[in-house]
Amino acid sequence: MTDPAWLRAQWDKYAPHYDRSIGFLERLQFAGGREWVCAQASGDVLEVAIGTGLNLGHYPADVRVTGLDLSPAMLELAKRRADDLGRPVTLRQGGAEALPFPDAGFDTVVCTLGLCGFPDDRAALAEMHRVLRPGGALLLLDHVGSHHRPLHWAQGLLERVTLRQIGDHQTRRPLPLVIDVGFEITKAERLKLGTAERLVARKPA
Template sequence: MWETVAPRYDRGIEFWERVQFGGGREWVCSRATGDVLEVAVGTGRNFPFYPARARHITGIELSPAMLDIARKRAADLGQEVDLRVADAQALPFADASFDTVVCTLSLCAIPDHRAAVTEMARVLRPGGRLLLLDHIGSNWWPVWAGQRLVELMTIRAAGEHMTRRPRSLLAAAGLEVVESERLKAGTVERVYARRPAGGS
C-alpha cells in the first residue's frame, strides 16, 4: 500500500499536519540528540527539524518508494542520512546502538506495534530517548466511540488504527516517561520516554 501512496503522501499529510498535528514534528525532533534512529521514516518529513546535536541520522522504512523521496529530501537539505529498507518489528541493529529513537505518525499503522516498541527500546543505549508522535484513542468516550467506528474501516482499508495508546506499552519495554502531552480532545499524543541509565 505504501508503495502506491508514496507519490501523493506529502500532499495528503500536509492538511492533517496543519489541523491535527501542528508543531508535533518540531516538538519531537527538538529533543533528539546523538546517534538517531528514525523508525518508519517515510518521506523524511522530520529531516528539517533535527537540531545540530543530532549528529547522525539513520532511517528505516518498509517502502522503497517512500525512501526514494526521503533521499531526495535529505539531498535537497544538504543532510547526510543513512536510509535503508527494514521492518520496525525486527530492527536490523544490535542492542544499545542509538542515543535517540524517533517514530512519528507510524505506530498507528505498524501491524504489531507492541513488537515495534520493544524493538525501539532494545536498540536504545542506557539513558537513551524514545520520542513519539501519533494519533491515539481519546480518553473522552464520545470521541473514542467515533474513532472506533472510523477504525473499523481504516484497519481494513489501510491497516490504520485510531484507538491505540502506545504510551501504555512503554513501561513493559523498560522505559520511563519523562514528558508527554495529549492534545486535540486527547486524540494526539507526544511522548519523550527514556531508557534508565542503569538499564541493561
C-alpha cells in the same frame, strides 16, 4: 496480524500522495509536533518509519540520522528530500518489529505517526528499547484513542476503513506499552481532545 508484503505494497502506492494528503491533518491535529520531537533528538538518531522524510528539516544540525521504513517508495522520497536539504542520512528498508540494527546502537529513537501503522506495536517498542543505549531517549508523536467516549466511538468507525486501506489504527494508546517494555516516561502531553499524544521516555541507565 497484517501481512507485511501487503502493507508494504499499500504504502508504496500511497507514497507519491502522502505529503499532500496528510498536510491538512498535520496542521489541524499535530501542528508543531514534528518540531517538538526533533528538537529533543541528540547524538546517533534512529527514526523508525521515516516515511517521506518530513522530519529531516527539523533535526539539530549535529545529529546523525539513520532512517528505516517498510516502503521502498517512501525511502526513495526521503532520499530526495535529504538531498534537497543537504542532510546526510543513512536509509534502510525493513520492519519496525525486527529492526536490522545491533543492541544499544543509538542515543535517540524517533517515531512520528508510525506506531499507529505497525502490525505489532508492542514488538516495535520492544525493538526500540533494544537498540537504544542506556539513558537514551525515545521520542514519540502519534494519534491515539481519545478518552472522550463519543470521539473514541467515531475513531472506531474510521478505523474500520483505515485498517483495510493501509493498516492504520485509530484507537491505540502507546503510553502503557512504552512503560510495559521497560521505558520510564519523562514527559507526556495529550492534545486535541485526547486524540494526539507526544511522549518522551528514557531507557534506564
